[in-house]
Amino acid sequence: MKSLTIGQLAHEVGINPESIRFYEAQNLVPEPPRSLAGYRMYPLSAVLRIRFIKRAQELGFSLKEIKELLSLAEDRTTDCADVRELAQAKVAEISQKIQTLEAMKRALTVLAETCPGTGPAVNCSILESISSDEARHEN
Amino acid sequence: MKSLTIGQLAHEVGINPESIRFYEAQNLVPEPPRSLAGYRMYPLSAVLRIRFIKRAQELGFSLKEIKELLSLAEDRTTDCADVRELAQAKVAEISQKIQTLEAMKRALTVLAETCPGTGPAVNCSILESISSDEARHEN
DNA sequence: CTAAACCCCGTAGTTATCTACAGGGTCAAG
DNA sequence: CTTGACCCTGTAGATAACTACGGGGTTTAG
Structure with a gap:
């Protein structure tokens, strides 16, 4: 099993499928490839990404901020300081x-x-x- | 000057007229009598009522809870304990x-x-x- | 082969607390 | 008597983060 349907992914991370589609619409989760029938087929890494989102929410970040964190995380040129700044701003808030x-x-x-x-x-x-x-x- | 227009009242308490109409729609402020032209004419006591609402908001009560506080305040048979209970529940929250x-x-x-x-x-x-x-x- | 359980899309509803219009009437000053 | 500041109603939008629904296709277990 190399990929997950939206339902399997949702179950795996403990949220419901609609939320995942919602995250996709908000560009927090990239559009996954589709099966022939048009079903979303998620790579296993999607589990990590959604867990990241959930954990960041628990730390008090909004989805908008999480989007920023995610793009920082993906950008190889990001400096740690940028990330720490967000964290510190959130602590202050x-x-x-x-x-x-x-x-x-x-x-x-x-x-x-x-x-x-x-x-x-x-x-x-x-x-x-x-x-x-x-x-x-x-x- | 025995009564206030909605604009005067709003100015007096530092909110805008739309909010007062909103409170009226939510039954936090009773419908005031109207002038011949249909203008809302508020008694001076409306100032106190809206200040109560604002102060309770500052204390963390939601409008729904404030409505409850207000009806407790108006009911002559209310016991102090009922009010204190709400306050304590809010402290816990x-x-x-x-x-x-x-x-x-x-x-x-x-x-x-x-x-x-x-x-x-x-x-x-x-x-x-x-x-x-x-x-x-x-x- | 059929029925349940899944998936799709798009739109609308939820909660809280307002804020902003649109399209009108009214009042006071000059 | 006109102009600008006010008032009216009713509806829609803002924000966050979903949740629900309608009206379909698909997959799988028996």
């Missing part, structure tokens, strides 16, 4: 998101703690606080 | 997101540090690692 979430969490935790936890909500401190706080950006 | 992001950040940081930072990317450790790592979920 993730850090920023974390900061924002931490700020939201702190603010909400304070609210939840202030709430008496029982009694009519008419004077619930959470609702009051949401109503009246002028955006205290802690980030 | 945010914590989870933070954890995921922390894991992504750690993994990516390791990659970026391992990368020599120069030289051909053919054997760039980042690309290699993305290719071969079997999803090491650290979360």
